[in-house]
Amino acid sequence: MNKKSTLLIIWALAGLVTGWKQFSLSDVHSHINNFQIFKASFGHFVHRMPLYLEYPKEYFDLYLYGPIFAILMAPFSMLPDGPSVILWNVLNSVVLFITLWHLPLVENKRVAITWIVLNSSITALLNTQFHALCLALILWSYICVEKKNYLWATLWIALGIYIKLYGVVGLAFFFFAKDRYRFAAYFVFWLIVIGFVPLALGGFDYGIQTYREWMGILAHKNELNENIANIRTDVCVMGMIRRWTGDPTISNLWFLIPSMILNVYLFFQTKKWSDPDFRLRILAFVLLYIMLASTGTESPTLVMAFPAVGIWFVLGEKTKERWAMLIFTLLISSFSPTDVFPAYIRSEFINPLALMILPLFGVWIWLAYDLFIEKQPQK
Numbered sequence: 429m430n431k432k433s434t435l436l437i438i439w440a441l442a443g444l445v446t447g448w449k450q451f452s453l454s455d456v457h458s459h460i461n462n463f464q465i466f467k468a469s470f471g472h473f474v475h476r477m478p479l480y481l482e483y484p485k486e487y488f489d490l491y492l493y494g495p496i497f498a499i500l501m502a503p504f505s506m507l508p509d510g511p512s513v514i515l516w517n518v519l520n521s522v523v524l525f526i527t528l529w530h531l532p533l534v535e536n537k538r539v540a541i542t543w544i545v546l547n548s549s550i551t552a553l554l555n556t557q558f559h560a561l562c563l564a565l566i567l568w569s570y571i572c573v574e575k576k577n578y579l580w581a582t583l584w585i586a587l588g589i590y591i592k593l594y595g596v597v598g599l600a601f602f603f604f605a606k607d608r609y610r611f612a613a614y615f616v617f618w619l620i621v622i623g624f625v626p627l628a629l630g631g632f633d634y635g636i637q638t639y640r641e642w643m644g645i646l647a648h649k650n651e652l653n654e655n656i657a658n659i660r661t662d663v664c665v666m667g668m669i670r671r672w673t674g675d676p677t678i679s680n681l682w683f684l685i686p687s688m689i690l691n692v693y694l695f696f697q698t699k700k701w702s703d704p705d706f707r708l709r710i711l712a713f714v715l716l717y718i719m720l721a722s723t724g725t726e727s728p729t730l731v732m733a734f735p736a737v738g739i740w741f742v743l744g745e746k747t748k749e750r751w752a753m754l755i756f757t758l759l760i761s762s763f764s765p766t767d768v769f770p771a772y773i774r775s776e777f778i779n780p781l782a783l784m785i786l787p788l789f790g791v792w793i794w795l796a797y798d799l800f801i802e803k804q805p806q807k
Contacts, residue, residue: 443521446553447514463556469498470505480645494590495626495638517553520560527564541738548731548762555728563732569598578611586618597714653723659779663725668782694799712736716792727765757787
């Protein structure tokens with residue numbers, strides 16, 4: 429059996445075991461609450477019910493995704509909870525693995541990245557979250573741009589935007605496209621087509637109202653995330669600062685403004701765009717940036733950062749310092765939410781101080797240095 433087949437089985441088993449474990453933990457299935465939210469959204473959409481209200485008899489918390497996601501949950505809504513959540517987790521796990529395996533790297537580097545990502549993906553799976561598929565959409569858009577398949581690249585970007593907004597980072601790959609006019613035309617096409625689907629299936633008035641309510645709930649959720657008493661969310665750079673200082677009023681702009689200047693400077697080193705390693709590092713840089721900047725970042729979300737950690741590691745010189753940083757990042761950002769990590773340290777330091785983001789911030793700074801010193805390709 430080759431490496432790809434072995435790893436595929438491991439990732440499929442991760443989805444199977446986590447889905448079954450979470451389903452079987454309790455009669456009320458509180459451990460699959462995220463999936464219950466996703467699954468119920470289709471029925472709400474079909475019956476023209478508001479998607480963004482609380483439905484305490486069905487689940488706790490709120491649905492926060494676009495209306496197109498509710499439609500895509502149709503197959504899962506038709507199955508009993510057990511089989512559907514297992515299928516959901518297997519789908520998330522297998523699709524993410526296949527996506528990682530298609531990154532434009534030699535096999536040994538792809539193998540390394542899949543192992544680096546695996547544990548964080550299990551954390552996302554145990555929360556029956558969508559983040560693995562969200563990450564796959566971004567990665568596939570990059571892979572398709574590299575293959576000059578702009579029709580599919582822009583489909584994944586537009587779909588990602590309409591589901592969870594994170595997909596917007598895929599637009600950064602527009603500048604790597606050889607035919608930017610075609611890329612832009614396809615993107616506008618998919619924005620119109622996908623955006624119209626909820627209006628066509630749910631009715632124009634209901635569809636427009638649902639889009640408005642989605643924007644409103646996202647703004648409200650961002651305000652809730654910045655509550656320092658809630659240690660689950662706001663695991664971003666400024667969230668960490670707010671926790672350290674105890675001051676919830678500190679603005680995200682203290683990070684967003686200088687970081688965007690850095691993003692623009694590093695990205696628009698246009699003479700380096702022809703270098704595939706530079707483009708991969710940019711992919712890693714934007715994946716990390718999503719986590720560093722978003723108030724919605726929490727432990728299951730961090731799976732989106734670990735392909736970036738893997739790319740940073742496999743493309744760099746394997747110095748003792750890089751190895752040490754990798755181990756530190758895996759320990760604090762990947763394994764600290766798990767039972768293999770001392771519970772006392774997690775509950776007293778890691779979670780209250782949002783320390784999970786700290787190593788990823790360090791990798792991001794290191795990656796910025798790698799992008800800065802990378803030599804311009806020779807003609």
